[in-house]
Amino acid sequence: MSGNGKREKMLPYGRQWLDESDIEAVLQVLKSDFITQGPAIRTFEQKVADYAGARYGVAFSNGTAALHGACFAAGIGRGDEVITTPLTFLASSNCVLYQGGTPVFADIDPDTYNIDPRQIEQKLTSRTKAIIPVDFSGQPAEMDRIQEIARLHDLIVIEDAAHSIGAEYQGRKVGTWADMTMFSFHPVKHVTTGEGGMIVTDNETFYRKLLQFRNHGITRDPQELTRNEGPWYYEMQSLGYNYRMTDIQAALGISQMNKLDVFIERRRRIVSIYNHELSGIPGLELPLQLSETKSSWHLYVVRFLPEYFEGSRLDIFEQLRNLNIGVNVHYLPVYLQPYYQNLGYEVGICPHAEAYYRTAITLPVFPEMSDKDVFDVISAVKDIPSRKI
Structure with a gap:
């Protein structure tokens, strides 16, 4: 960097x-x-x-x-x-x-x-x-x-x-x-x-x-x-x-x-590093894995609770993108799409999904990421301005 x-x-x-x-x-x-x-x-x-x-x-x-x-x-x-x-x-x-x-x-x-x-x-x-x-x-x-x-x-x-x-x-x-x-x-x-x-x-x-x-x-x-x-x-x-x-x-x-298990093992290793390095940051919710599941980690989604961070979710997203950290958002609840709204689906029918969407950002995770790539992401997340709470 x-x-x-x-x-x-x-x-x-x-x-x-x-x-x-x-x-x-x-x-x-x-x-x-x-x-x-x-x-x-x-x-x-x-x-x-x-x-x-x-x-x-x-x-x-x-x-x-x-x-x-x-x-x-x-x-x-x-x-x-x-x-x-x-x-x-x-x-x-x-x-x-x-x-x-x-x-x-x-x-x-x-x-x-x-x-x-x-x-x-x-x-x-x-x-x-x-x-x-x-x-x-x-x-x-x-x-x-x-x-x-x-x-x-x-x-x-x-x-x-x-x-x-x-x-x-x-x-x-x-x-x-x-x-x-x-x-x-x-x-x-x-x-x-x-x-x-x-x-x-x-x-x-x-x-x-x-x-x-x-x-x-x-x-x-x-x-x-x-x-x-x-x-x-x-x-x-x-x-x-x-x-x-x-x-x-x-x-x-x-x-x-032929390489799927190797790919998944690397994804899990990246997630393990994220979990260790990002845990304990006030207002940053890390993804939960239940004891009965073994995720293959296609996505690593964190939630930035607004009362803990300066600026909006959009501000945080743009700050990370400006550092060339290619974050994304998954997903706008389907029924909020214009086509579904035109079919008569109403805002508010799934409040947990809507609350999730307002605070979620997907961090990079894919097998070819190097450890340096992973720590670049971690450093960028840790540098996001927080409120003094």
Whole structure:
């Protein structure tokens, strides 16, 4: 850092880590007969499913497409309600809208920032069809309680695990709890395929629906055809989409998966340093990890309580950005977005999520960060002017 504490180059809040093995894996596919709809897709699907402890994996062009596919497989349609959290990226509820359903937002637990199972119970109606919990920042939601609610009311659980591949809840990996679990492979996530997503599931019926949905609703399986006119013959049996992943992406994903545990270990090490160095600062709330969870730490979110710091959250954000610390904010509660406001969602329906949003800032955490990078962030946070309380 320079004399004024400013880094020479912006440190992003998240970034992919690619090496020569990743490049070579992609080159091998580019030199092969298949760059899409080839064997690398199935290899990648099986690798992710095996890692997560699931029977099946279905790769999609991105995580949003995967969530859309899960809603289709779950049979969500017009008149159905799906309960989810407002503290997430838009895809977690948009996927319900795509199917004609209605997202219902349940407030977060103010300690974990994940959806509160007690709030889920309060939002249940006769029209509730499914629950979409989100593992915010990489910490799994309370899946045992959520699954208990689902069983009592005959609901489907679609876990949005875009942040949490490799995380554990009560000793079981994410991917073994829900009816369907979505992983994302965007460049800021734990492993990347450029863009990409996947649903893992143990349910064969969901699996077959997902395969059709990502490919225009088409099947070539002789056991599913209504008739068979020859080896060329296929049928469109439902209205699907072109949500296919390419073999180029899958090859990168296979290579990245070989390093996933190393990436997660480094994320946890960075978080350990943050927790040690930033604890005890008045008015700075660090993220809480419950004893039954083992987060994979996609995000590290701290809260600056306004009564302890000079200036607003925006002032703090800009101060850190001016030092080339690439902080971010995750997320504006979904129902506060203009589109959702126009649908009739009201301000104040999830007060804990709104209170969180007003004070939260995401600090950088990604595997390629050096210890120097980590301590640059720590130094910048410690230099934020505080009130004398």
